[in-house]
Amino acid sequence: MSHSDAKNIMVYVETVSDTPLNGGLEILTKAHKLAAARGEEVIAVLIGSNLEHAANTAIMAGADKVILVTKDNYEMEVYEAILTRLAEKYKPSLILSAGTLVGKDILPLVAGNLTTGCAVDVMEITDKDGNFVFTCPVYGGTVLNDLVIKGTPAVAAVRSGAFEKELVVERTGEIIKEQVGVENTVRAKIVEVVNEMAETVNLEEAQVIVSGGRGMGNKENFRLVEELALACHGVVGATRPAIEAEWVPRSHQVGQSGKIVAPKLYIACGISGATQHVSGMIGSGYIVAVNKDEDAPIFDIADVGIVGDVVKVVPLLIEEIKKIQSL
Amino acid sequence: MEMLVCIKQVPDDSVEISLDLGTKEPALIGVTPVVNAFDTYALEMAARLKETFGGEITVVSVGNDEVKNSLKNCLAVGADHAYLVKHEKSESLDPCGIANILKKAVHDIEGELETKFDLILCGKESTDYASSQVGLLLASKLRLPVATNIIKVEPMDGIMRIKQETEEGYRSIEAKTPCVVTVQKPDYDPRYPTIKSKMAARKKEIKELSPSEEVSSMLEVIRVFEPAKRVAGIKLKADNEQEVVAQAMSVMTAAKVF
Numbered sequence: 001m002s003h004s005d006a007k008n009i010m011v012y013v014e015t016v017s018d019t020p021l022n023g024g025l026e027i028l029t030k031a032h033k034l035a036a037a038r039g040e041e042v043i044a045v046l047i048g049s050n051l052e053h054a055a056n057t058a059i060m061a062g063a064d065k066v067i068l069v070t071k072d073n074y075e076m077e078v079y080e081a082i083l084t085r086l087a088e089k090y091k092p093s094l095i096l097s098a099g100t101l102v103g104k105d106i107l108p109l110v111a112g113n114l115t116t117g118c119a120v121d122v123m124e125i126t127d128k129d130g131n132f133v134f135t136c137p138v139y140g141g142t143v144l145n146d147l148v149i150k151g152t153p154a155v156a157a158v159r160s161g162a163f164e165k166e167l168v169v170e171r172t173g174e175i176i177k178e179q180v181g182v183e184n185t186v187r188a189k190i191v192e193v194v195n196e197m198a199e200t201v202n203l204e205e206a207q208v209i210v211s212g213g214r215g216m217g218n219k220e221n222f223r224l225v226e227e228l229a230l231a232c233h234g235v236v237g238a239t240r241p242a243i244e245a246e247w248v249p250r251s252h253q254v255g256q257s258g259k260i261v262a263p264k265l266y267i268a269c270g271i272s273g274a275t276q277h278v279s280g281m282i283g284s285g286y287i288v289a290v291n292k293d294e295d296a297p298i299f300d301i302a303d304v305g306i307v308g309d310v311v312k313v314v315p316l317l318i319e320e321i322k323k324i325q326s327l
Numbered sequence: 328m329e330m331l332v333c334i335k336q337v338p339d340d341s342v343e344i345s346l347d348l349g350t351k352e353p354a355l356i357g358v359t360p361v362v363n364a365f366d367t368y369a370l371e372m373a374a375r376l377k378e379t380f381g382g383e384i385t386v387v388s389v390g391n392d393e394v395k396n397s398l399k400n401c402l403a404v405g406a407d408h409a410y411l412v413k414h415e416k417s418e419s420l421d422p423c424g425i426a427n428i429l430k431k432a433v434h435d436i437e438g439e440l441e442t443k444f445d446l447i448l449c450g451k452e453s454t455d456y457a458s459s460q461v462g463l464l465l466a467s468k469l470r471l472p473v474a475t476n477i478i479k480v481e482p483m484d485g486i487m488r489i490k491q492e493t494e495e496g497y498r499s500i501e502a503k504t505p506c507v508v509t510v511q512k513p514d515y516d517p518r519y520p521t522i523k524s525k526m527a528a529r530k531k532e533i534k535e536l537s538p539s540e541e542v543s544s545m546l547e548v549i550r551v552f553e554p555a556k557r558v559a560g561i562k563l564k565a566d567n568e569q570e571v572v573a574q575a576m577s578v579m580t581a582a583k584v585f
Contacts, residue, residue, distance in 0.1 A: 101475070108460040112423060321585065
């Protein structure tokens with residue numbers, strides 16, 4: 001598909017229980033800035049049911065138009081076809097979505113249908129002489145690529161935490177209901193959805209994250225990380241080894257294959273600082289690291305590094321922080 | 328059950344790749360090429376399915392002669408046949424280009440082996456570029472069902488029952504056979520080759536295939552650079568923990584962290 005007349009930014013906003021996910025809202029805010037600079041519009045696409053409230057939130061986050069498509073259940077093939085039809089009708093120059101499992105499933109297929117390319121794990125989008133430039137990590141984030149997409153529209157899945165959400169209550173926008181006829185021949189059908197997580201872990205929006213790694217030693221010691229997080233009103237994070245050792249559920253994972261986070265304060269306990277992990281938390285405002293190995297790479301990025309035994313240091317930190325918090 | 332596993336050779340992901348400031352390219356010289364970790368999980372999943380349900384495993388990759396080593400390694404851990412689609416500049420291909428080549432390879436291999444694949448497995452992403460798109464696009468081009476991020480697949484009454492990992496848990500998916508899956512790390516590790524299996528693999532031939540007609544890449548890299556470095560702050564060491572924590576707390580309070 002090649003359209004010299006292609007304009008506007010289309011954003012697929014994923015919803016769960018009729019509520020838009022933050023990733024989509026963050027992208028709407030970024031898209032609003034990009035589109036406004038070009039004198040263009042942001043078109044949000046929401047698929048599901050009972051989405052009127054979600055549509056208003058999308059407008060507050062930056063959408064000029066919100067397209068609502070009614071569907072009962074998520075099916076990758078149906079959603080991918082709907083987004084393709086809408087792209088053909090509205091002819092955007094850019095299609096964005098959060099890089100969730102759903103976003104990373106449907107966007108490459110939409111790009112394939114439209115004979116264009118798709119960038120994933122996008123960390124930044126800039127508008128350079130009318131072309132969108134996407135910054136993407138390679139080799140686990142030690143090297144970055146700036147790339148352009150030669151087809152139209154450009155399609156990109158954005159990594160969590162890349163942009164900040166701004167909700168402006170006064171913003172107004174238009175809500176459009178679209179009926180999109182899609183062949184009902186799902187080849188891979190979802191027959192059951194199971195939620196195994198006892199709690200929701202909102203690492204992306206946390207102001208404070210306290211994470212533990214292999215250096216915590218065992219499950220019992222990992223409880224210290226949880227206590228410290230509680231003392232700082234923070235959320236518990238973890239590295240892949242701590243997840244694999246089953247000290248904490250995988251919804252807590254920070255890093256390239258987990259969540260990308262940018263809290264104001266990040267406390268890393270018993271974490272050596274492998275790229276896999278660091279690339280997920282390097283955007284943090286202030287980093288504190290506790291590790292017994294003074295050559296650990298985590299100290300190269302920490303604002304304060306404490307060389308010492310986590311099992312001795314962390315309880316003292318908890319004590320001190322509790323004192324400050326009670327003042 | 329006849330299975331095809333798509334393999335990508337990547338630089339060893341346990342090595343930190345930095346940017347060569349002279350060439351402005353990732354410094355890959357001296358980094359051992361390995362089979363992409365997620366592809367090794369896919370191959371192990373296939374090997375276990377073969378043990379239960381029978382059939383054969385074919386591996387295929389796209390690249391130059393160097394990739395034959397990786398394919399040999401696959402032959403030593405469960406693969407029966409190996410094919411290489413010869414391409415001297417496979418790194419210049421985008422996911423769609425790779426999927427196009429693999430689509431032709433699927434037909435070519437099915438013709439040569441006089442078989443039809445029931446299941447095509449890919450890793451969920453590669454450890455180098457991590458675009459996580461080839462499996463999806465291959466399925467789309469072959470008009471086959473696809474499920475990504477899977478941790479289990481099992482044939483049952485003519486369909487594939489698939490367990491897909493999600494952020495909150497999992498989804499059960501049923502797909503018609505044949506289908507494509509992209510594999511996440513399951514709760515087991517890939518097997519190691521034995522001396523015997525290595526010897527046997529060495530004797531096996533790696534057959535070559537020609538690529539499909541080239542489609543120009545939709546993605547163009549215009550700049551390669553290193554992420555901004557964070558400046559290290561202060562590192563505190565002391566004989567006792569009380570002292571070091573007290574020092575750290577005063578630095579943090581001064582920085583108004585709390």
